[in-house]
Amino acid sequence: MTISHHVSDALLLDYASGTLEESWSIAVATHLALCPPCRQRLSAMEDIGGAFIDRLDPEAGSESEDASWLAVRSAVLSAPEAPATTPKSPARDDSAATVPEPLRSYLGVDYDKLKWRPLGLGAYHYPIPTGDKSISTRLLRIPAGKPVPEHGHGGRELTLVLRGSFRDGDDLFGAGDLEEADEHLEHQPIATEEEDCICLAVTDSPLKFRSRIVSLLQPLLGI
Amino acid sequence: MGVDIAIAYVDHKSVPSKPGARTRTMTSEPPTNRAQGPDLDLETALAAVATKRDVAAFEKVFRFYGPRVRAFMMKRAADHAEAEELMQETMTKVWKQAALFDPEKGTASGWIFTIARNVRIDAVRKTRRPEYDPNDPALSPAPEIAADDALELNQNAERLNAAMTKLPPEQLELLQLSFFEDIPHGQIAERLSLPLGTVKSRIRLAFAKLRDTLGDEQ
Structure with missing residues (x-):
């Protein structure tokens, strides 16, 4: 997989520092799963976070340092020794093995087994519940050769291609590519002709209004 | 955003190394503040x-x-x-x-x-x-990662610290706020009364400089 559109420094910094909301983080972290160079960039940013920790003044409370140490010492010595493992264990439906984490945990099954909901114009979506009420997180399935419907503008929008590809102007976005759009970017992604395009779309711009227009236009367009 | 990565992932092995940056031989180590x-x-x-x-x-x-x-x-x-x-x-x-x-x-x-x-x-x-x-x-x-490259990584903490001290103060402050204040860059822009574009370009500039140091990781 050759990835040509990566997560920006500003967005990755918010992820590295831990300030990025859950919804955006799903898109960023799933891009990271597919993109070794961006994992390296994340690691470099975390090292910078570490360097800031080094620079902190250890200052106040040194009188209680020994008490702190004794507390932690007794905690670690009394803790049962479990072999250190990575926090997550991928013991899930095998059919989902093609979906990278962390997205897989949110879906549970492979793209083909999801209960897709029709959006009109042959497109489908699958809303993903998250803890962020004001951010829309969902998968979109766009028929080959068709534009992305219900396309909100006015806020931030992250689109991660998972299968197939889309064109936006002269740019081609393939599997693993992340498109980062803000209110200043006028764009209209169109799925390429070869196959349906599945992408993860996260946005804080209102979508419902556009959706209604699409459904109103539907009979006129005769689709 | 594609531009960022072009800076980040030039293959350093194909580029003539900057004096003192890449060489593993005993160039005199810069005095570091332990x-x-x-x-x-x-x-x-x-x-x-x-x-x-x-x-x-x-x-x-x-x-x-x-x-x-x-x-x-x-x-x-x-x-x-x-x-x-x-x-x-x-x-x-x-x-x-x-x-x-x-x-x-x-x-x-x-x-x-x-x-x-x-x-x-x-x-x-x-x-x-x-x-x-x-x-x-x-x-x-x-x-x-090739074994000899892995050896070099040991010096990263020192090199990173040295590079960070050379950042312009406004870029260093912005990075520090990002890591400590627990707010996204959009809110940092508001906090500092700076346009969001300025905050983003400072972030970009800061990383471009630090990558010159850390680029050897690649």
Whole structure:
């Protein structure tokens, strides 16, 4: 997989520092799963976070340092020794093995087994519940050769291609590519002709209004 | 955004090396302020914690990082007691997960930062943090790091500290706010009364400079 559109420094910094909301983080972290160079960039940013920790003044409370140490010492010595493992264990439906984490945990099954909901114009979506009420997180399935419907503008929008590809102007976005759009970017992604395009779309711009227009236009367009 | 990466991932091996930047031979080491960063012994101590469950080595790690992690937690915690609790939780995880620290992937401080950060997200923000799983079969694997390149990574903490001291103050301040204040760059822009575009370009410039130092990781 050759990835040509990566997560920006500003967005990755918010992820590295831990300030990025859950919804955006799903898109960023799933891009990271597919993109070794961006994992390296994340690691470099975390090292910078570490360097800031080094620079902190250890200052106040040194009188209680020994008490702190004794507390932690007794905690670690009394803790049962479990072999250190990575926090997550991928013991899930095998059919989902093609979906990278962390997205897989949110879906549970492979793209083909999801209960897709029709959006009109042959497109489908699958809303993903998250803890962020004001951010829309969902998968979109766009028929080959068709534009992305219900396309909100006015806020931030992250689109991660998972299968197939889309064109936006002269740019081609393939599997693993992340498109980062803000209110200043006028764009209209169109799925390429070869196959349906599945992408993860996260946005804080209102979508419902556009959706209604699409459904109103539907009979006129005769689709 | 495609532009960022072009700067980041030029193949340094095909570019004539900058004087002193890439050469592994004994160029005179720049004078580093040891008080500024941890010495390499802490990485050795962390390795001893991982492999031998060495409590004396862990105390060394604790004495350096414990107070700093507490100071980090103080930036967001309600009070000193909460910061102390979050520090102890972090350092206990450092002990438990020491085997996961991989010096080829980053510095000891960077690794401890990620643990402290995640403890803070759990406790203060109470939100879920989606992360990729390094053992995920669907993960695109990274190319292997050549053994001699891995050796170089040991100097990264020093080089990083040296590079950071050379950043213009406004860029350093912005990075520091990002890591400590627990607010996204959009809100940092508001806090500093700066246009969002200015904040983003400072972030970009800062990383472009630091990558000249860290680019050797690639």
